Amino acid sequence: xxxxxxxxxxxxxxxxxxxxxxxxxxxxxxxxxxxxxxxxxxxxxxxxxxxxxxxxxxxxxxxxxxxxxxxxxxxxxxxxxxxxxxxxxxxxxxxxxxxxxxxxxxxxxxxxxxxxxxxxxxxxxxxxxxxxxxxxxxxxxxxxxxxxxxxxxxxxxxxxxxxxxxxxxxxxxxxxxxxxxxxxxxxxxxxxxxxxxxxxxxxxxxxxxxxxxxxxxxxxxxxxxxxxxxxxxxxxxxxxxxxxxxxxxxxxxxxxxxx
Amino acid sequence: xxxxxxxxxxxxxxxxxxxxxxxxxxxxxxxxxxxxxxxxxxxxxxxxxxxxxxxxxxxxxxxxxxxxxxxxxxxxxxxxxxxxxxxxxxxxxxxxxxxxxxxxxxxxxxxxxxxxxxxxxxxxxxxxxxxxxxxxxxxxxxxxxxxxxxxxxxxxxxxxxxxxxxxxxxxxxxxxxxxxxxxxxxxxxxxxxxxxxxxxxxxxxxxxxxxxxxxxxxxxxxxxxxxxxxxxxxxxxxxxxxxxxxxxxxxxxxxxxxxxxxxxxxxxxxxxxxxxxxxxxxxxxxxxxxxxxxxxxxxxxxxxxxxxxxxxxxxxxxxxxxxxx
Amino acid sequence: xxxxxxxxxxxxxxxxxxxxxxxxxxxxxxxxxxxxxxxxxxxxxxxxxxxxxxxxxxxxxxxxxxxxxxxxxxxxxxxxxxxxxxxxxxxxxxxxxxxxxxxxxxxxxxxxxxxxxxxxxxxxxxxxxxxxxxxxxxxxxxxxxxxxxxxxxxxxxxxxxxxxxxxxxxxxxxxxxxxxxxxxxxxxxxxxxxxxxxxxxxxxxxxxxxxxxxxxxxxxxxxxxxxxxxxxxxxxxxxxxxxxxxxxxxxxxxxxxxxxxxxxxxxxxxxxxxxxxxxxxxxxxxxxxxxxxxxxxxxxxxxxxxxxxxxxxxxxxxxxx
Numbered sequence: 072x073x074x075x076x077x078x079x080x081x082x083x084x085x086x087x088x089x090x091x092x093x094x095x096x097x098x099x100x101x102x103x104x105x106x107x108x109x110x111x112x113x114x115x116x117x118x119x120x121x122x123x124x125x126x127x128x129x130x131x132x133x134x135x136x137x138x139x140x141x142x143x144x145x146x147x148x149x150x151x152x153x154x155x156x157x158x159x160x161x162x163x164x165x166x167x168x169x170x171x172x173x174x175x176x177x178x179x180x181x182x183x184x185x186x187x188x189x190x191x192x193x194x195x196x197x198x199x200x201x202x203x204x205x206x207x208x209x210x211x212x213x214x215x216x217x218x219x220x221x222x223x224x225x226x227x228x229x230x231x232x233x234x235x236x237x238x239x240x241x242x243x244x245x246x247x248x249x250x251x252x253x254x255x256x257x258x259x260x261x262x263x264x265x266x267x268x269x270x271x272x273x274x275x276x277x278x279x280x281x282x283x284x285x286x287x288x289x290x291x292x293x294x295x296x297x298x299x300x301x302x303x304x305x306x307x308x309x310x311x312x313x314x315x316x317x318x319x320x321x322x323x324x325x326x327x328x329x330x
Numbered sequence: 331x332x333x334x335x336x337x338x339x340x341x342x343x344x345x346x347x348x349x350x351x352x353x354x355x356x357x358x359x360x361x362x363x364x365x366x367x368x369x370x371x372x373x374x375x376x377x378x379x380x381x382x383x384x385x386x387x388x389x390x391x392x393x394x395x396x397x398x399x400x401x402x403x404x405x406x407x408x409x410x411x412x413x414x415x416x417x418x419x420x421x422x423x424x425x426x427x428x429x430x431x432x433x434x435x436x437x438x439x440x441x442x443x444x445x446x447x448x449x450x451x452x453x454x455x456x457x458x459x460x461x462x463x464x465x466x467x468x469x470x471x472x473x474x475x476x477x478x479x480x481x482x483x484x485x486x487x488x489x490x491x492x493x494x495x496x497x498x499x500x501x502x503x504x505x506x507x508x509x510x511x512x513x514x515x516x517x518x519x520x521x522x523x524x525x526x527x528x529x530x531x532x533x534x535x536x537x538x539x540x541x542x543x544x545x546x547x548x549x550x551x552x553x554x555x556x557x558x559x560x561x562x563x564x565x566x567x568x569x570x571x572x573x574x575x576x577x578x579x580x581x582x583x584x585x586x587x588x589x590x591x592x593x594x595x596x597x598x599x600x601x602x603x604x605x606x607x608x609x610x611x612x613x614x615x616x617x618x619x620x621x622x623x624x625x626x627x628x629x630x631x632x633x634x635x636x637x638x639x640x641x642x643x644x645x646x647x648x649x650x651x652x653x654x655x
Numbered sequence: 656x657x658x659x660x661x662x663x664x665x666x667x668x669x670x671x672x673x674x675x676x677x678x679x680x681x682x683x684x685x686x687x688x689x690x691x692x693x694x695x696x697x698x699x700x701x702x703x704x705x706x707x708x709x710x711x712x713x714x715x716x717x718x719x720x721x722x723x724x725x726x727x728x729x730x731x732x733x734x735x736x737x738x739x740x741x742x743x744x745x746x747x748x749x750x751x752x753x754x755x756x757x758x759x760x761x762x763x764x765x766x767x768x769x770x771x772x773x774x775x776x777x778x779x780x781x782x783x784x785x786x787x788x789x790x791x792x793x794x795x796x797x798x799x800x801x802x803x804x805x806x807x808x809x810x811x812x813x814x815x816x817x818x819x820x821x822x823x824x825x826x827x828x829x830x831x832x833x834x835x836x837x838x839x840x841x842x843x844x845x846x847x848x849x850x851x852x853x854x855x856x857x858x859x860x861x862x863x864x865x866x867x868x869x870x871x872x873x874x875x876x877x878x879x880x881x882x883x884x885x886x887x888x889x890x891x892x893x894x895x896x897x898x899x900x901x902x903x904x905x906x907x908x909x910x911x912x913x914x915x916x917x918x919x920x921x922x923x924x925x926x927x928x929x930x931x932x933x934x935x936x937x938x939x940x941x942x943x944x945x946x947x948x949x950x951x952x953x954x955x956x957x958x959x960x961x962x963x964x965x966x967x968x969x970x971x972x973x974x975x976x
Contacts, residue, residue: 164859166855167856168855168856168859169856170848170849170853171852171853172848172852172853172919172920173848173852177845177848181845181849181860182849182857182861183860183861184845185842188841188842194837194842196841197840197841197842197844199840367944374946396944398943398945399944399946400941400944400946401946403950403951404896404900406894406896407798407890407892408886408894408897411890412696412700412938412941413941415696416693416941417941418692418696419687419688419693419942420685420942420943420944421687421690421692431798431890432891433801433891433892434891434892437815501795501796501797501798502797502798502892502894502895528795528796528797529796530796
């Protein structure tokens with residue numbers, strides 16, 4: 072495949088043989104996997120497997136030492152978080168980047184208020200009505216049930232908060248969401264809420280990389296399972312090809328037994 | 331929620347309870363009694379003003395008027411003007427006030443005059459002639475310039491200083507400046523140079539450091555005029571520490587127990603008092619006489635200067651202890 | 656019931672109730688409290704304090720403190736007559752320069768906090784002492800008389816009408832409207848809340864937290880300059896202690912009005928109410944002839960009560976957002 076050529080496949084993101092070292096430490100030693108359009112890929116692996124390094128590379132924070140990243144078939148170089156988000160990557164970190172004391176709609180447009188403001192000289196005035204409406208739309212689009220976007224975020228449950236963070240990412244054009252441990256510390260009911268939101272996002276054409284320690288949660292919603300261990304891809308299996316037990320074992324034991 | 335409401339009402343009750351006893355007195359006070367305000371530019375707990383206040387209170391009970399004495403938390407002209415405005419709003423029978431800054435008091439005094447509320451100036455005032463000065467009935471207090479002169483004359487009567495200095499601890503206070511001027515002019519007449527020091531005395535440790543520095547760098551200064559009790563107190567301490575007590579002749583203004591002791595032991599040559607008790611007492615008395623009969627003295631009523639030195643200190647010591655001086 | 660809920664949800668309710676309570680107590684106590692003379696007296700004190708406090712409130716919402724406002728007020732109010740007297744600067748130019756000095760100081764504070772990463776509490780505490788020191792140095796401790804005959808210019812800042820109301824009240828209204836709109840209706844305002852409530856999250860979302868705070872430092876210093884000029888207009892002279900102690904009153908007013916010391920929460924209206932309460936208590940106690948020591952005790956008590964009220968009504972606010 073040459074630079075610039077677009078493949079006809081349904082692959083949104085292709086990660087090919089990514090290597091990354093920090094001094095003597097080899098964090099990633101040849102990671103490869105694919106994320107299709109409108110699909111959810113579970114990214115699993117024990118601590119130290121290389122998940123965070125991989126995510127930072129996809130966010131443009133680090134550059135890989137070698138390997139290729141293809142977006143919609145085209146080879147791309149992510150030099151900064153801005154590059155990544157311009158392409159369509161949207162990461163929702165564990166702390167959600169939400170301001171508890173502010174309302175949902177203020178959080179929705181935090182840092183991107185220009186979408187719902189009108190300009191007068193050097194000032195941008197918020198159009199509260201529009202912001203509330205668009206926020207409500209963004210939230211409803213993913214099937215999240217909220218009484219009013221004026222409620223402050225701290226009054227929401229953990230599951231609702233997480234879902235709204237996802238809705239925000241989708242609303243601002245995220246084609247590929249990277250969710251870092253979205254269901255840890257959530258109750259069963261709240262977890263279901265988040266998983267439903269993820270499924271709805273997929274329904275609307277968004278892809279998701281779902282990072283989690285909880286294999287059961289990932290299994291509820293993912294189409295593919297990529298297992299990392301010691302910086303290498305140990306498995307890249309579709310839902311049909313495997314089951315929870317096998318994936319569990321792969322995560323626990325790391326490399327497939329070879330000695 | 332219920333608990334917080336209880337807590338809230340508890341606090342509200344506390345607040346009301348704190349205010350009511352004091353307030354109850356005010357409302358219960360006979361509406362027939364004349365209300366007279368006294369406003370000063372310093373804290374009422376300052377020993378100087380405490381004596382003044384005793385004068386006010388003694389006269390207030392003697393003449394059966396309702397006295398409301400106000401003071402600022404720190405020396406603040408602006409704070410005093412705000413208090414004056416509040417006093418005016420209460421529409422009292424009369425106001426007794428210090429006037430440490432004529433420009434700041436111009437407008438409020440004119441308003442008082444327009445409202446028909448008589449104002450007597452005490453302690454410090456705008457001493458320009460009547461057509462030019464800010465409006466007030468008359469002045470009760472010391473003659474500051476004369477006081478400074480007398481201090482200089484007393485020092486000159488015991489020795490001829492090589493160099494002199496005077497310390498104003500509240501720069502800009504017209505009264506203190508007048509005292510300093512009286513001293514400096516008198517010294518100049520005798521051909522002696524006098525420096526004027528202007529550091530504040532609110533923080534005694536810092537002031538002591540500043541004075542020490544000055545005396546050490548000016549070894550020829552052997553006469554010092556402290557224009558009030560705070561600098562006098564600091565000066566006594568500093569001279570003691572430097573071992574210069576007696577070598578540097580110290581004279582001061584106003585009277586406190588500490589100064590009385592210092593005069594007796596000889597570390598302080600003397601002090602010029604303005605008998606502020608009289609300022610309070612006569613203030614109320616003259617106000618009542620004016621309100622009842624319209625009497626106005628022909629000029630200022632001088633309560634000072636009065637020199638207290640070793641010769642007469644014994645007689646007034648009991649008075650100081652009792653809070654009259 | 657919903658109306659009460661709505662009322663309790665507002666941050667300013669506590670301050671409003673306190674203001675009504677204070678006004679009620681004093682009005683019952685002494686009839687002259689509600690006289691025109693008394694009200695205008697209260698409003699003058701309130702206006703001068705509130706112009707300072709409003710700007711400081713915004714800064715506190717953004718998560719920073721400015722303890723130097725009293726000293727900057729002193730410096731800018733002293734600078735004007737000093738320049739006019741010592742350097743024969745024209746009144747208008749002196750006023751402009753005074754504001755320029757204030758802007759510079761605000762910018763300096765903001766830059767020190769941002770670049771050297773020193774907490775604003777420390778930087779502005781240093782500012783409090785340093786600028787006050789400068790005032791003493793340039794005045795040698797003496798008050799500076801404002802040359803008369805420049806009536807028109809200084810009347811812009813403070814002018815007492817015959818009915819007793821002062822022009823400074825209009826300035827208060829201007830300040831209130833401008834800062835209220837800035838805080839609640841603009842993108843910048845959203846950034847103010849975000850910066851104070853959760854700095855990390857705000858930065859993660861691309862909010863220029865440092866720039867927001869630097870601008871707010873400039874605004875507080877400019878407000879201090881404004882308050883200083885109002886006082887120059889009011890009094891014929893400026894003494895070296897002008898503005899001393901105001902920084903704490905300003906913070907007290909903000910806290911009574913609902914502003915949180917940890918940032919992210921605050922109200923311009925509440926702060927104005929807090930200043931009004933302070934003005935009423937000062938005036939009321941003076942009218943009643945009560946020593947001003949009670950004033951400090953009452954303000955102290957009020958701060959604690961205000962915070963308690965705000966805490967107990969917190970969950971109403973959360974529900975309403």
